[in-house]
Amino acid sequence: MSDVNYKEIVHNGLWKNNPALVQLLGLCPLLAVSGSVVNALGLSIATIVVLVGSNLSVSLIRNAVTDAIKLPAFVMIIASFTTCAELLMRAFTYELYQILGLFIALIVTNCAILGRADAFACKNKPVPAVIDGIMMGLGFSVVLVIVGAIRELLGNGTLFADMHLLLGEFGRGWTLQISENYPGFLVAVLPPGAFLVTGFLIALKNIIDSELQRREKLRQTQETEAVSRRVRTTGNIT
Numbered sequence: 001m002s003d004v005n006y007k008e009i010v011h012n013g014l015w016k017n018n019p020a021l022v023q024l025l026g027l028c029p030l031l032a033v034s035g036s037v038v039n040a041l042g043l044s045i046a047t048i049v050v051l052v053g054s055n056l057s058v059s060l061i062r063n064a065v066t067d068a069i070k071l072p073a074f075v076m077i078i079a080s081f082t083t084c085a086e087l088l089m090r091a092f093t094y095e096l097y098q099i100l101g102l103f104i105a106l107i108v109t110n111c112a113i114l115g116r117a118d119a120f121a122c123k124n125k126p127v128p129a130v131i132d133g134i135m136m137g138l139g140f141s142v143v144l145v146i147v148g149a150i151r152e153l154l155g156n157g158t159l160f161a162d163m164h165l166l167l168g169e170f171g172r173g174w175t176l177q178i179s180e181n182y183p184g185f186l187v188a189v190l191p192p193g194a195f196l197v198t199g200f201l202i203a204l205k206n207i208i209d210s211e212l213q214r215r216e217k218l219r220q221t222q223e224t225e226a227v228s229r230r231v232r233t234t235g236n237i238t
Contacts, residue, residue: 004124004125004128006128006131009128009131009132009135010131010135012135012136013132013134013135013136013137013138013139014135014138014139014142015139015205018139018140018143018205019112019136019139019140020139020140020143020144020198021143021201021202021205022205023112023115025110025111025112025115026047026110026111026112026113026140027198028103028106029043029047029103029106029107029110030140030143030144030147030194030198031191031194031195031198032103032191032194033099033100033103034144034147034148034151034194034197035148035151035152035155035189035194036148036151036152036156036161036162037145037148037149037152037159037160037161037163038096038148038160038161038162038163038165038166038171039096039099039100039148040141040144040145040147040148040149041141041145041148041166042089042093042096042097042099042100042165042166043100043103043104043144044137044140044141044144044145045141046082046085046086046089046100046104046107047107047110047113047137047140047141048133048134048137048138048141049081049084049085050078050081050082050085050107050110050113051112051113051116051133051134051136051137052130052133052134052137053077053081053084053133054074054077054078054081054113054116054117054121054133055116055117055120055121055129055130055132055133056121056126056129056130056133057077057081058074058077058117058121058122058129059121059122059124059125059126059128059129059130060126061073062121062122062123062124065122070118070122071114071118074114074117074118074122075108075114077117078107078108078113078114078117079108082104082105082107082108085104085107086104086105089104093165093166095165096165096166099165112136112140116132116133116136120132121133143198143201146201147194147197147198147201150188150197151188151189151193151194151197152189153178154185154188154193155184155185155186155187155188155189155193156182156184156189157177157178157179157182157184158175158176158177158178159175159176159177159178160174160175160176161174161175162175163175
């Protein structure tokens with residue numbers, strides 16, 4: 001593609017075509033590890049690394065790979081970057097890696113990553129492909145972190161707990177506690193809580209989109225009526 005609209009790429013990744021809220025891809029890890037902010041951030045960083053790396057690599061080889069081996073090649077690239085992310089987490093954030101466990105390796109099967117490689121990266125130059133990877137990764141990560149924050153806050157009454165698992169000593173003391181005697185809300189930290197929070201976020205996005213569409217239609221109607229009034233007044237469109 002010769003003409004790339006970077007504004008549209010950003011809008012698609014963060015809102016219009018958000019992997020978690022619109023495409024509904026990668027929901028397995030999103031629902032499974034979003035019990036806290038630190039877990040969500042850990043998986044988010046790993047996902048962005050794999051998504052950006054795979055998009056860049058796929059874009060670089062787009063003219064050298066035939067359709068017959070395209071998908072196997074993409075999977076191998078994604079698996080390679082997933083392994084790199086997994087090894088880095090084991091080396092620098094081992095305790096967090098143990099918590100996230102299998103879901104780091106399952107990034108290989110994240111349909112959002114393979115989907116971007118096939119739908120965008122293999123058809124565009126490296127720079128747009130990298131930007132698309134960053135935006136799609138950020139869109140997924142924002143939802144993941146919001147879900148993690150809501151579940152941690154409702155479930156445990158804390159926010160940013162155990163951030164040292166990701167940031168080391170710099171992250172100690174970040175914990176915010178809403179109450180000393182908070183009883184906890186068990187449903188929020190259980191799997192049903194993940195489904196409920198994610199469902200509410202999807203519903204909220206749909207409500208916002210409906211309102212934006214209503215306002216756009218109203219604006220177009222007002223503009224049409226204004227033109228009609230000018231035509232009736234002047235006899236021609238100025």
